[in-house]
Amino acid sequence: MTLAARFAFAAACALALAVAGCERGSGGAPSEAPLEISWPDLLPESERETLAAMRAGQAGQSELREYSASAREHQAGSFRVVEALDGRYVRMPGFLLPLDVAQRGQAREFLLLPYHGACVHYPAPPPNQIVYVTSQEPIRFDGLWDPVWIEGVIEIQRMSTELAESAYAMEVSAVEPYAP
Secondary structure, X not given: XXXXXXXXXXXXXXXXXXXXXXXXXXXXXXXXXXXXXXXXHHOOHHHHHHXXXXXXXXXXXXXXXXXXXXXXOOOOOOOOOOHHHOOEEEEEEEEEEEEEEEEOOEEEEEEEEOOOOEOOOEOOOOHHHOEEXXXXXXXXXOOOOOEEEEEXXXXXXXXXXOOOXXXXXXXXXXXXXXXX
16 A cells, blocks of 8 residues: 555545544543533632632632623623533533423423522522533433433533523433432
């Protein structure tokens, strides 16, 4: 095989892998074990420090102003994200808030939220603490505020709903009741 033929073959293989969705390397294949993450993992380091300062009542005025700048009056926070998570197959806990109820107790669109009552009884969390979740098949939910584990490929994608904005999105591949 000539050098030109080898190069053409290698280029064709690389293109085929990219078209098949394999260009993300170790990050996205559902056949891999998911990376287990928690809510702080969705925040860049600078956001973690600001949230900790706000909770401790030690944030300066400029930090508070910057952190609370948002497109929605009721939703404080930012769209800053962790780029390294983009395209990763992850597993994370949270609470599903259905956005479209196809049938009673089933939906295909949800917000995955870090705490019970977010967006309904309490203000929306920051956009970088909300994951917009979709499913090809309706997901059955018995209790609206029952915690779950969710698996899927997480993407950095701004989404806007009537309840809140999110900085992440996910096509779900598995949902199961939460068990520590």
